[in-house]
Amino acid sequence: MAWEYSEKTKKLFTDAINNSENAHIGEVENPDGEGFHGSLVCGDAIKLTFSVKRDEKHPENDIITKARYLTFGCTSAIAASEAICTIMEHGKYTPIKALSLTKDDIVAFLDGLPTQKIHCSIMGIEALYAAIHDWAKKRGVDLKKFGVKNECVVDNEKETEDSRTVCRCMGMNKKYIRDQIKDLKLRSVEEVVSVIKAGSVCGSCIEESGGIRDILNEVWGYDKSKATPPEHSDQNKTPYQISKEIEKVLSSDIIPILERDGGGLEIIDIRGKELYFKLKGACRACHAANDTIEYTIQKILRDKVDKDVKVINVG
Amino acid sequence: MSKITYLDYNATTPIDPNVLDVMLPYFKEKYANPSSKYRFAMDISADVEKARAVIANCLGVEHSDEIVFTGSATESVNHAIRGTLKTYPEKNHIITTVVEHPAVLDTCKDLERDGYKVTFLKVNNNGELDENELKTSITEHTAIISIMHANNETGVVFPIGKLSKLAKKVNPEVLFHTDATQSVGKINIDLNSDEYKDIDFLSMSGHKVYAPKGIGILFSRKGTRLRKFITGGHHEFNKRAGTLNVPLILGLAKAFELLKEELASGKQDKLAKLRTKIETEITKRIPYININGLKAQRLSNTTNISFDCIEGESILFQLDKMGFCISSGSACTSGSLEPSHVLRAMHVPITSAHSSLRISLGRFTKEEEVDDFISSLPTIISRLREISPFWDKKTNKPNDKAIQYSCQN
CATH class of the missing domain: 3.90.1010.10 (Sufe protein. Chain: A)
Structure with missing residues (x-):
């Protein structure tokens, strides 16, 4: 292009x-x-x-x-x-x-x-x-x-959470990435990578704990600290229990994020550990973000419900 | 338009005037649908079959129905890989390389998301594959191996004949596909010869061989099962649906005839001489460069050169202003901002990975054009280096800051 x-x-x-x-x-x-x-x-x-x-x-x-x-x-x-x-x-x-x-x-x-x-x-x-x-x-x-707060990116005399280097290849700290995400209204990992280049070299800081996806979640919603820890991972959860848990996580953690962006999600079916869904509203129109959304939903469900959950977008 | 010096034949080629002449009647008076059953259409259908036979002959293909016309090499690649996986639903493994064209790479990554396992074979600093890695990657679940014949960015040629034999030795059931988009017309390919007889599928496209954009072929060896990829009518021996693109098919056949003559005439040796001239002259005139893939076997028309401490897009911008059409493997030109995946896979030093130029020559390249390029480039490079914070003007070499980074990586 x-x-x-x-x-x-x-x-x-x-x-x-x-x-x-x-x-x-x-x-x-x-x-x-x-x-x-x-x-x-x-x-x-x-x-x-x-x-x-x-x-x-x-x-x-x-x-x-x-x-x-x-x-x-x-x-x-x-x-x-x-x-x-x-x-x-x-x-x-x-x-x-x-x-x-x-x-x-x-x-x-x-x-x-x-x-x-x-x-x-x-x-x-x-x-x-x-x-x-x-x-x-x-x-x-x-x-x-x-009136200048001494928190320029070059000033990293003492290591704080803000000055923690997130993207090591590009030498970008958390505050810098968070501020850019806010200022430029970057909403997806792809946008962050292409616009400010954080995570564009080795990519290892995207998914790691405290990485780019977590910073995005911190800015735009889905606060990890509010999340309930995964319930006792009982190997013998019945399909009914799993489907109930998926529903619960969807309505508490996922749908609110989508709605904030003018989108939404409709559950078509839950079969065993597979969630079949359709995206609604703005999310549906945004092809670019679809992969990311699917990935995110799957990641959240795997973290919170069961590591084998699979999501399938049938929209 | 002002003066154009076209040195980007790996991106696309101009249509040969002889190809255009062959196509024109099929845009005008010979418009019938070759699937129709009246004389007017059947004559055209016969022309299409003649064209297919010409192409088959040029590639050493025994049965002309092993050649299927598609819309592009990308479609052919998708057909071969996805079609094979559909044919063998019990298999779930694909092997390819890290340096493939996105047509293959992205298709495999997409299939990975669908749950298939993909092995991406690595290359060494010269851009060459490790045969052992291929051997050990093959399992009973491997459905298809897809390895390009020649690399579009560096021109490095993989020994696909040898690799396909090796693969079949480990697992005779595995199928072997090659993306030959860059090699057809530059390397003689005889699919019936002993060397290539273990290649099951081959993809290529028209616009790299002086035929128009919008046509490609998929060779699939007789006896190889392959599910249809584009469904619809019973065109192309029921292998690929869609009304035949008659003018382009006729044009492609003419292009193949010309390629055969050209290969026999020693044109590639002439291009190799021009390429060597570029490489020796640039090496002489510009310090701190790296010719990527130099030690490997390469296409004779392609060279890929990196320049330390500057950025590729700004070189291209300057070259463009002077009318040079050249590609960069650099980050900033392709829409994505990452350095070329091919160069990264070859461990090109980070100090120069951002500034590679790919120069690719072809049928209509003149020596004066090459000379023009050789004399224009040094000034551009030295100006950009003067602007670069990683370049020491006094000693005319990278400064400590640059060296520090190259050591890091």
């Missing part, structure tokens, strides 16, 4: 490649702020450096005069890096003001980005935040005073 970049994106990239005088490639020598985000593994990385015109009395009023980047990545990653440097230089931003830049500003500056490429703008912003925190440290500015 191909996608089209805006003229603006193409121009910025071309300027960069041809090293035109508008381009911001390179590194500032003895930078006042330096930040890095991404990795070779994920296929994108940005190193951002800037220098400021110092305000000796009030360092928070330093003004960014020169911003430069080095980027390993696709067309849009390079264009997004250009965008960040251009916005800050032309707008005579203070680092504090630059902290308010969001991915949306970058996307707007580029006249839009294809969905699969949104992560390129996010990556630029992350490198920028890292550079600003570096500046703050060097200049002795307490960012907290300016």
Whole structure:
């Protein structure tokens, strides 16, 4: 599948490649702020450096005069890096003001980005935040005073649940993934993988405990802590008991999640350990999500009812 | 349209003008349905059978009804694999490789979701299979083995003749399918020869051999049971339903005739020379590259080159602006964001897995086009490396940060 970049994106990239005088490639020598985000593994990385015109009395009023980047990545990653440097230089931003830049500003500056490429703008912003925190440290500015909570992804001095690395290949912590899921309204594992690239390399963090699926559940519903532990796994449960349990878990744990998204589920039959069902409403229309939904339903039922439960979508 | 330099023959090929000429009357005056029973239709039906015989002959197939026309190689693959599983419901195991085209890979993964067991054979750093792994994977429950003849990304050729014999030695009942989409026309395949006689099914498609898109064939050896995959009328000896695509069938037969002449004329050796020129010149002009699959037996028209520390899509974007049509095995070009599954399976270093180019030559490739490419690429690569945070401009090699990552993996 191909996608089209805006003229603006193409121009910025071309300027960069041809090293035109508008381009911001390179590194500032003895930078006042330096930040890095991404990795070779994920296929994108940005190193951002800037220098400021110092305000000796009030360092928070330093003004960014020169911003430069080095980027390993696709067309849009390079264009997004250009965008960040251009916005800050032309707008005579203070680092504090630059902290308010969001991915949306970058996307707007580029006249839009294809969905699969949104992560390129996010990556630029992350490198920028890292550079600003570096500046703050060097200049002795307490960012907290300016309403900045010191919980940037680069700040992982003490390991908390939030700073726990979830996606090891991409070096993304829980807070980062959770925030992106919320901000970008990512509702499925597939979306998380393609938009922010968490779990896109080895994939082992998707299903593991505390992994991407659990974070998704945490954000959008199905709270594990509320779940009742699996009842005593008696090998001799009768088919009637199993079917009753499946029904119970469906109505307490699964159907509410689906309904929140404007969907639903209809039980067609329960034969032994096999659940035959149809999806309703929004879920039914969304072919892309079907596999995921089936997988999730089966996983929940296997966890809670019986490890051999099989779900079959007959819709 | 501005100048186009087409170096992507593994993606698709232009229709040969001779093929087009053969097809045109069947789009115009010869429109009858070959299944009808009047003279007008029966003449066309006879043309179709002649075409089938031509194709059978080119592939060394003894009985022309072993050739069935389909809509694509993907359909043929689905037919062979799913049809076999339906024919032998008591068997539940499939063997294939990790480097197959998605036509096979995704079909097998889909069947896995249906409860079938699938063994994905691994490849080594050169992209080659381990015969022992194949041998030990075969069980009494194995219904079908599907192994591609030549890889679309790297051009690495698997010894399917040898592998099929090996498989039948372990379990004579197992069926062997090969996806020959990339090899037909580039390697001489004589299905009646001793080498290939243990191949039960072969799939290929028209648009890789200068015939149109929308037609493929499935060879299924006489005596091999295979349930119908597309049901409906009694077309194609009751093997594949659907009105025959007469113009495309005639076109494909012409394409096969041309392939046979081309193979005999030594065209592949000429392409191999051009390919070698690309590889030697690029190696000379650009440091830190890797030619993937170089040590294996390869198709003579394909080369797959990785460039350390840069990303494939941005190379393609620059090449595209200059009119070069080339594919990348890289993450960002295919809709999915993952690096090529083929290169990953070959353990291509992570420092370069994101930036592979596949250059594939064909019938109409001119030496000047290859020269153009060779002279355009170095500037693009060095500019992108200058932008890369993993490249040390002063020493012109990857910096510590890049090395750190490559060691990790």
